[in-house]
Amino acid sequence: MLKDKSFWKTHLKWGVILGILLIGIELLKMFARKVDYQAAQMLDLAMIVGFILMLHQGVKEFKEVYPERLTFAKAFLSCIVISLIGAVTLFGYDMLHYSVIEKDGLQQKYAVALDKYKQNLAKDTLTAKELIAYTDAATAILNERKEDFINGASIKKDSNLTSDTLQQKLRDEISNGILILQKFYTDKLLSKPETDKEEYQLGKFTPYAKKVLIETLVSYTEQNDGKRSTPYVQEIVQQANDELSSLDPLEKRFEETKTRVPRYDRNGQYAAVSAMMYLLYGMFFGLFVAMFHYTSKKPIENFVPSQSDDPQE
Numbered sequence: 001m002l003k004d005k006s007f008w009k010t011h012l013k014w015g016v017i018l019g020i021l022l023i024g025i026e027l028l029k030m031f032a033r034k035v036d037y038q039a040a041q042m043l044d045l046a047m048i049v050g051f052i053l054m055l056h057q058g059v060k061e062f063k064e065v066y067p068e069r070l071t072f073a074k075a076f077l078s079c080i081v082i083s084l085i086g087a088v089t090l091f092g093y094d095m096l097h098y099s100v101i102e103k104d105g106l107q108q109k110y111a112v113a114l115d116k117y118k119q120n121l122a123k124d125t126l127t128a129k130e131l132i133a134y135t136d137a138a139t140a141i142l143n144e145r146k147e148d149f150i151n152g153a154s155i156k157k158d159s160n161l162t163s164d165t166l167q168q169k170l171r172d173e174i175s176n177g178i179l180i181l182q183k184f185y186t187d188k189l190l191s192k193p194e195t196d197k198e199e200y201q202l203g204k205f206t207p208y209a210k211k212v213l214i215e216t217l218v219s220y221t222e223q224n225d226g227k228r229s230t231p232y233v234q235e236i237v238q239q240a241n242d243e244l245s246s247l248d249p250l251e252k253r254f255e256e257t258k259t260r261v262p263r264y265d266r267n268g269q270y271a272a273v274s275a276m277m278y279l280l281y282g283m284f285f286g287l288f289v290a291m292f293h294y295t296s297k298k299p300i301e302n303f304v305p306s307q308s309d310d311p312q313e
Helices: 005-034 041-065 072-101 105-121 128-150 164-191 194-200 202-223 230-247 249-260 267-294
Strands: none
Touching: 005 041, 005 072, 041 072, 041 267, 072 105, 072 267, 105 249, 128 164, 128 202, 128 230, 128 249, 164 202, 164 230, 194 202, 202 230, 202 249
């Protein structure tokens, strides 16, 4: 069968058509990337539908000229050959595209892939380990801001503190206030209230944690209104709250796992991987196309009269 010229004529035709289709999809993806088209996944759907249609039409035409019944194996081989020719056609185009047409295309594709990966990552839920790491780091920031504050000049400039004893008493009161606030803040985050369940997604947690800290501060302020240390505690917490963005669990996990996103620095490397992926797609889709044609009710086969069909009998 592989030595038959009609076999190659049919499969070259549909393989090249498939390759042109894949090239068209790649071009549309390039334009979608440049205009930040948000429904680019529709192009993937178009690729799947187009791929199956090209395989179906190719096998159908081959079936019409094949003199025997088309077995599943032969129909599947037909799909593989069409997919291989299409993948080779795309390989050649990709080499040209990223060498001449879009020289920075691979870098752009990598940036888009990273952004998409991060968007998907933002929907993941914060792990228990990440939550504990966050609360420990937030506690450390509060302690640092507290130590910087009580050891600074702010307390010494307070004209109402006429002795070192009063200054030390105020420092102790501030430290105790920060300790109480830390406990309530940490307990609230670790309790993971059912009503705030969605806020524990990686993309939402940092703004939520900052809001909880301010809410805890408001509650503390209301309960300790009139204390000399309360304004100082407020100032310390507000300073610490500005630094909580640096603890963003989403950014931390992204930096730790972004190596999972494939990066291609050479045109040939990307073109080969892309062609191989489309060949695998063709083999997968080919299973269904081959099964469809194998089980169809109109197989092409030679009619050989049997003895029972002899009119003289």
